[in-house]
Amino acid sequence: MQDINSFNAREIREAFRGGTLSQPTPGLAPGYVQANLVILPQSDAFDFLLFCTRNPKPCPILDVTEVGDWEPRQVAPGADLRTDVPLYRVWKSGTLVDEVTDIRDLWQEDFVGFLLGCSFSFEAVMLAAGLPVRHIEEGKNVPMYQTTIPCQSAGRFSGNMVVSMRPLTPKQAIQAVEVTGRFAKAHGAPLHFGNPEVLGIRNINSPDFGEAVTIRENEIPVFWACGVTPQLAIMKSQPGLAITHAPGYMFITDVRDEELTFS
Structure with a gap:
């Protein structure tokens, strides 16, 4: 079996998607940007986008998907936000109701996905x-x-x-x-x-x-x-439905760490 330490970002995502790997992501795919995930209905998406814009330190935006699209085309073309995170959290009215490894059966046509920068990078x-x-x-x-x-x-x-x-x-x-x-x-x-x-x-x-x-x-x-900040906002603000990553179980993008730096 291939050593997990040699996996690139795409291979790690495929392992999560296939269920052959499920663990916190610190240290995985070194050199690739990791991201926090928030998924909300379109009706709540603008308010959350504004929240991120006003709080760029804990919520730096890397990518926002089109309505209903689970592919983060800017940071990981071909990836699937429904399967490529090792552990998701499901929130209803601000209450954590479940943790799952696949959200395909929960996906809605009005969902918008947000990927936010992570200090693991x-x-x-x-x-x-x-x-x-x-x-x-x-x-x-x-x-x-x-x-x-x-x-x-x-x-x-x-x-x-x-x-x-x-x-x-x-x-x-x-x-x-x-x-x-x-x-x-x-x-x-x-x-x-x-x-x-x-x-x-x-x-x-x-x-x-x-x-x-x-x-x-x-x-x-x-x-x-820390990019877990939006989860506190979800708990306090109580949107009807929200899906996030579990803390420490990040989405790994195809972006290289050096692409996030400034000279």
């Missing part, structure tokens, strides 16, 4: 720069936390920001600002490093999403805006 660059990425080291999903930072409201959508965390030494944190700041479409530079209570996070060892990772004695938590 800069992790290969962090590793290449000699910066540790602890959740990859430990084989875990990235830790993510709800904060008290409010997003700008748009139409029916509002809510607080979610952040992801990677522990680094203070010197490494400064380097990470430079390395990740070039990836504006993947959340860019960190929002904060140090005391998590500033963000309203009470227990760094109990993330709201993902898994806790080891923070060593000489390290501090470093926080980036």
Whole structure:
């Protein structure tokens, strides 16, 4: 059997589609941009598009599909948003009602798919720069936390920001600002490093999403805006139906990481 570490983005998606692979995506298809997914009926799509435009740090738009079209033609021609994510979440009136690996039977003719940038996209660059990425080291999903930072409201959508965390030494944190700041479409530079209570996070060892990772004695938590933010907005705003990726189970595009950077 082919080593999963040698799979490119298309091969990973085909493995998800065929049911031969289902796992969190950190570290998979290194060099390819990973994306958060939100699917909404057309009646809610404009408000959500406006929400993303007003909150580009947690919600950087990579692609928006045509109404009823499950193919993200700009970032992964030939892909299928109904099958190519390893784990989906189904929301009804803001309540999580199911997690599934295939949404073909749930697809509606008025659905619009949104793909949003993800911080997994800069992790290969962090590793290449000699910066540790602890959740990859430990084989875990990235830790993510709800904060008290409010997003700008748009139409029916509002809510607080979610952040992801990677522990680094203070010197490494400064380097990470430079390395990740070039990836504006993947959340860019960190929002904060140090005391998590500033963000309203009470227990760094109990993330709201993902898994806790080891923070060593000489390290501090470093926080980036996170594309799980729309899921909080869905919980608060309660659209009749929404489908998202499960946190850490991303859509992998054909776009290369370097295409998201600016010189």
